[in-house]
Amino acid sequence: IRDLNVERLSFELGTIDFRKASGERMPSRRPFTTDNLDDVDSRIKVTMQLSIFVNLEEGSIVRDVTDCDYAEEAQLIVRFKTGDGEITGIEKEISLPPAIKNLETFKMPPYHTDSMLVDFVREVENNLIKASRSLRRRQEQRKELIMALVTTFAKQLLEYDSDHFSYASFLFHVPIPGSGSRPGSGVSIATTTEATADAIANVHLDDAFPDVSPEVMVLPMAITQFPAPEGFLLKYKFSPLKKAEETVAELRMTLVNQIPTLCGPP
Incomplete structure (x- = not known):
């Protein structure tokens, strides 16, 4: 968790309406155990700070901190929805800093239920780097054509x-x-x-x-x-x-x- 820069880890556990189940006006004194949660949805939310390393000379995101000129921070959130003892859904979102929000080709990778969180974070980093390189390559191609027009x-x-x-x-x-x-x-x-x-x-x-x-x-x-x-x-x-x-x-x-x-x- 420390290596992933997890900022917050929250658990949103579901509740059971015992009055509806037992017909009683007051909640039952039945112990509140994990067995009672089998038919109830709950969520586990993981919020992480993701460091994005930028190289000014290349004008793109790099993987190694030793190759970067400065770092930006992005917030990555993963929500796990559980029910009946299984993961029933995964929601993912990322908030990019203004300096690199123009990564149109960036796509959030899929998160498979049998994947490790650290593997998902690595895939996010890989996709950010690919999108940044694609953006840089497109800009170079635009420059090449515009300057050819200007010269001609x-x-x-x-x-x-x-x-x-x-x-x-x-x-x-x-x-x-x-x-x-x-x-x-x-x-x-x-x-x-x-x-x-x-x-x-x-x-x-x-x-x-x-x-x-x-x-x-x-x-x-x-x-x-x-x-x-x-x-x-x-x-x-x-x-x-x-x-x-x-x-x-x-x-x-x-x-x-x-x-x-x-x-x-x-």
């Missing part, structure tokens, strides 16, 4: 999220076909004499990226004597297996093909 479209960049790498915004000028554009011309290389379809493209990456595809919202700019069309989501196929540079190249071609068609004059 540096002249068109309006702004981007340099903290969490969740979005970037660009202003594109795409030559409209048949308006004097040069063969093979692409995003933002239209001349001043060419008619262009101008649009802002907002790229948003979900926290679950790359499991969730990037969302690219295109907001057309108003064209002289023509009202601006409504914004639309860019249609393209995203593959999480492709490198960031390949994804950016595909986005570029999709923008070239779709912006003139959907943003140009009617």
Whole structure:
């Protein structure tokens, strides 16, 4: 118990209404023994403080205290419901500190009735570490794609999220076909004499990226004597297996093909 940092251990024992059982107005003087609890539910509640070790350089939770820069405390509660001398149910909950509450992929492990409490705590720690590494890996993948976009479209960049790498915004000028554009011309290389379809493209990456595809919202700019069309989501196929540079190249071609068609004059 000491090794598990158990903070509180409480027993909520059930009671028996002897008046109902015996028909007496006053409780029976029958001894209150464990035999009388066979048909009554009771609970055993275990509250533990769980130390979570964080490494700043890795930006994730680590197992060994010697590798951490600081520790956070989480509260882990396990409730055992018993009846008829058996465990009839187990409830589990964890309260994470604000600094690490964004572990969306963390899942509470199952607690089997034949498991030891110490084994369950180890599984909780393992799942926290896995979720933290997954979060770090997702952030690195978001950063890789956003920075590839920023590098490729540096002249068109309006702004981007340099903290969490969740979005970037660009202003594109795409030559409209048949308006004097040069063969093979692409995003933002239209001349001043060419008619262009101008649009802002907002790229948003979900926290679950790359499991969730990037969302690219295109907001057309108003064209002289023509009202601006409504914004639309860019249609393209995203593959999480492709490198960031390949994804950016595909986005570029999709923008070239779709912006003139959907943003140009009617």
